[in-house]
Amino acid sequence: MKKGANICYYGNGRSHWIRREWKPQCSEKVFFYGRCQGVKGHQGVHWCYSPSGSFQWSDNDDDPKHDGAAGSTPPGHKSYVAPVKMDKHYYLSHFTDTEVTDKGILAMLEKDKTPERDAGINRPVTDKRIIAAMKARMGKAHRRRA
Numbered sequence: 252m253k254k255g256a257n258i259c260y261y262g263n264g265r266s267h268w269i270r271r272e273w274k275p276q277c278s279e280k281v282f283f284y285g286r287c288q289g290v291k292g293h294q295g296v297h298w299c300y301s302p303s304g305s306f307q308w309s310d311n312d313d314d315p316k317h318d319g320a321a322g323s324t325p326p327g328h329k330s331y332v333a334p335v336k337m338d339k340h341y342y343l344s345h346f347t348d349t350e351v352t353d354k355g356i357l358a359m360l361e362k363d364k365t366p367e368r369d370a371g372i373n374r375p376v377t378d379k380r381i382i383a384a385m386k387a388r389m390g391k392a393h394r395r396r397a
């Protein structure tokens with residue numbers, strides 16, 4: 252089976268399925284923090300946001316425009332880069348949706364199985380008991396706020 256950690260199938264509960272495939276994430280480590288949030292093979296610096304909200308970046312050898320450095324820029328600094336600006340480079344913003352038409356794959360999905368190992372499945376909740384429990388919980392939340 253192929254790997255499919257970047258794939259998820261979305262069902263509408265009536266045998267209609269969409270396959271969503273995200274671009275792979277850049278595997279570089281950024282500064283002291285986690286993995287780069289960019290799409291694999293991207294240009295510009297490797298980047299991610301720390302838990303404090305600071306913009307973390309480090310040099311990208313694949314892009315000669317930037318030269319050997321790494322850093323951390325806190326929110327409010329004049330060279331801070333906001334998450335909204337980086338959204339177009341964020342790997343989870345890059346995906347392709349295709350409708351599933353293959354009858355064999357549709358049959359697999361209805362049985363909660365996927366053609367790729369590690370692929371996700373997402374379908375609407377149709378079990379009446381679960382829906383009743385969710386409604387009850389939401390009702391309580393509304394009463395607490397009032």
Ligand SMILES: [Zn+2]
Binds near residue numbers: 278279287297
């Ligand atoms: Zn990167």
